[in-house]
Amino acid sequence: MDDIVRQAIAKWPNVPDCYGWLGLDARGNWYMRDDRVQALGPFAAAAGGSPASKGSRLQHEKLIDFIQRNYESDARGCWFFQNGPQRVYVELETTPFVWRVHPDLSVVAHSSEPAQVRTCVLDETGRVYLETNLGFGLVHTLDTGWAAEAVERALWMPQEIEAQALPARFGYVVSPQSLARKAG
Structure with a gap:
């Protein structure tokens, strides 16, 4: 602040x-x-x-x-x-954050703050979310390819959760x- x-x-x-x-x-x-x-x-x-x-x-x-x-x-x-x-x-x-995923698979918030991924979440419509040291957020639609790369490399292991349950869960x-x- x-x-x-x-x-x-x-x-x-x-x-x-x-x-x-x-x-x-x-x-x-x-x-x-x-x-x-x-x-x-x-x-x-x-x-x-x-x-x-x-x-x-x-x-x-x-x-x-x-x-x-x-x-x-x-x-x-x-x-x-x-x-x-x-x-x-x-x-x-x-969500409170929107994540940008870079080609090196680093993650940055919409506010340009770097974040460390803790959990990857996938909802019923295929949207990808990340819980990080900063908080919980949605992966920007332009970066879902990089998110898929992180999943394919087994860096992120998505948990399936219904979108309506996300606010209470996170x-x-x-x-x-x-x-x-x-x-x-």
């Missing part, structure tokens, strides 16, 4: 949390979701239900870097961006906004 963020938390400790305004998609892209977009529906498409309502894709590199440096999870498994004294909870399309919340509504 940035020092300036720590200082803001100390100066203003009681700023209310923000829900629904920021999303992370399955390709590691960040989206800003204003009131109008939120009213259109959830960030992630519901299985067999409503389509996704993502919002505006963030493209300002310094803003994205700031978000990614201050991206953490709370004790409930809800991921957030600590924006000064305010926690901005992140709606996830799939301790993350896809929609902190929905969780807050239920609690409130």
Whole structure:
């Protein structure tokens, strides 16, 4: 976490949390979701239900870097961006991390942080996930060939798990906004 963020938390400790305004998609892209977009529906498409309502894709590199440096999870498994004294909870399309796999089979998060693979998971649709020292995430669709290479070399041994069971199994919340509504 940035020092300036720590200082803001100390100066203003009681700023209310923000829900629904920021999303992370399955390709590691960040989206800003204003009131109008939120009213259109959830960030992630519901299985067999409503389509996704993502919002505006963030493209300002310094803003994205700031978000990614201050991206953490709370004790409930809800991921957030600590924006000064305010926690901005992140709606996830799939998982808290999106992994890029390089030709040497090294793994890097959407935030460019290197990660060490602990577990490989395969869901019923063939999507590949990795549990790492940083957390749990989906392998980027462009890198599934490299993931297959790691499996063929027996570096990763995929465990089959249904996609709906992943959040509970790996301790993350896809929609902190929905969780807050239920609690409130």
